[in-house]
Amino acid sequence: MSAERPANHGLSRHGLRGDYTGVRPDYTVEQDPSRYTADQHDRWRRLYARQIDRVPGRACEEYVRALGALDYEAGIPRFDDVNRKLARATGWQLVAVPGLVPDLVFFEHLANRRFPVTFWLREEAEFDYIVEPDVFHDFFGHVPMLFDPVFADYMQAYGRGGLKAEGLAALPWLARLYWYTVEFGLIRTPAGLRSYGAGILSSPGEIDHAVRSPAPRRVRFDLRRVMRSRYRIDAFQETYFVVDGFGQLFDATAPDFTPLYRELAVLPELSADAAPGEDVLVPLA
Numbered sequence: 604m605s606a607e608r609p610a611n612h613g614l615s616r617h618g619l620r621g622d623y624t625g626v627r628p629d630y631t632v633e634q635d636p637s638r639y640t641a642d643q644h645d646r647w648r649r650l651y652a653r654q655i656d657r658v659p660g661r662a663c664e665e666y667v668r669a670l671g672a673l674d675y676e677a678g679i680p681r682f683d684d685v686n687r688k689l690a691r692a693t694g695w696q697l698v699a700v701p702g703l704v705p706d707l708v709f710f711e712h713l714a715n716r717r718f719p720v721t722f723w724l725r726e727e728a729e730f731d732y733i734v735e736p737d738v739f740h741d742f743f744g745h746v747p748m749l750f751d752p753v754f755a756d757y758m759q760a761y762g763r764g765g766l767k768a769e770g771l772a773a774l775p776w777l778a779r780l781y782w783y784t785v786e787f788g789l790i791r792t793p794a795g796l797r798s799y800g801a802g803i804l805s806s807p808g809e810i811d812h813a814v815r816s817p818a819p820r821r822v823r824f825d826l827r828r829v830m831r832s833r834y835r836i837d838a839f840q841e842t843y844f845v846v847d848g849f850g851q852l853f854d855a856t857a858p859d860f861t862p863l864y865r866e867l868a869v870l871p872e873l874s875a876d877a878a879p880g881e882d883v884l885v886p887l888a
């Protein structure tokens with residue numbers, strides 16, 4: 604049974620572990636790097652050391668280049684340090700949040716080139732897997748891609764699209780677009796398939812599975828197909844969508860989505876493992 608990430612319309616405190624008391628109206632807080640313990644910095648170093656070894660040959664070049672320039676293996680990064688570099692690169696800023704924030708708040712931040720980064724780090728027992736994004740997922744997975752100008756433009760366009768969608772009950776369709784690109788997207792390169800999705804790049808297992816395993820279905824990116832497709836939050840993806848370049852993502856978000864939402868409203872949803880005949884499959888090699 605594929606479950607989708609709980610909708611964040613009207614944040615339900617239940618099940619969200621962050622401390623939301625005292626958040627600003629936009630759900631941001633101070634990162635306060637002094638609150639991290641030596642154990643947490645050590646856990647960050649071990650998470651980083653394990654993951655960095657799996658990046659070559661699996662992450663896209665844009666990600667590898669940016670991560671290499673960030674050199675944050677020594678401990679949990681200070682967002683204000685990163686923001687000086689990020690502002691120069693693409694004008695984006697990281698803002699600290701206690702965890703998932705309501706969709707509209709999230710869209711508002713993205714539309715203004717602010718990326719919400721959870722400030723807390725997972726517990727030792729969650730070393731291999733965590734459901735809710737922590738600072739390792741958000742930083743190691745998402746932040747390097749914000750240094751790519753075209754991808755950074757797509758992220759802002761996505762946020763703007765989300766703000767327009769409110770009231771059109773389109774949020775589930777937008778959530779799938781985010782999930783199958785920003786979190787689990789693949790890109791075709793002359794050297795072969797590579798990942799740009801943060802959920803893949805921050806996962807010790809999926810970073811290999813997504814671009815090496817023959818099991819999943821890899822489909823050429825198609826906006827309608829993506830928006831119709833449910834997803835799994837508790838297992839490796841059964842379907843990945845492949846772009847030829849980040850410009851393709853940016854172009855996909857250019858038109859007004861309203862007519863598309865009317866089409867989607869009468870099209871049946873597709874399961875995470877659906878295999879519709881019209882799919883254009885992308886081979887592994």
Ligand code: HBI
Pocket residue numbers: 611700702703704705706709710719720721736777778779781782
């Ligand atoms: N909040 N902090 C945070 N991080 C996310 O990735 C996030 C969120 N709220 C909503 C959300 N993602 C998804 O519903 C997006 O599809 C909008």
Ligand code: FE
Pocket residue numbers: 736740741744745786801802
């Ligand atoms: Fe994420």
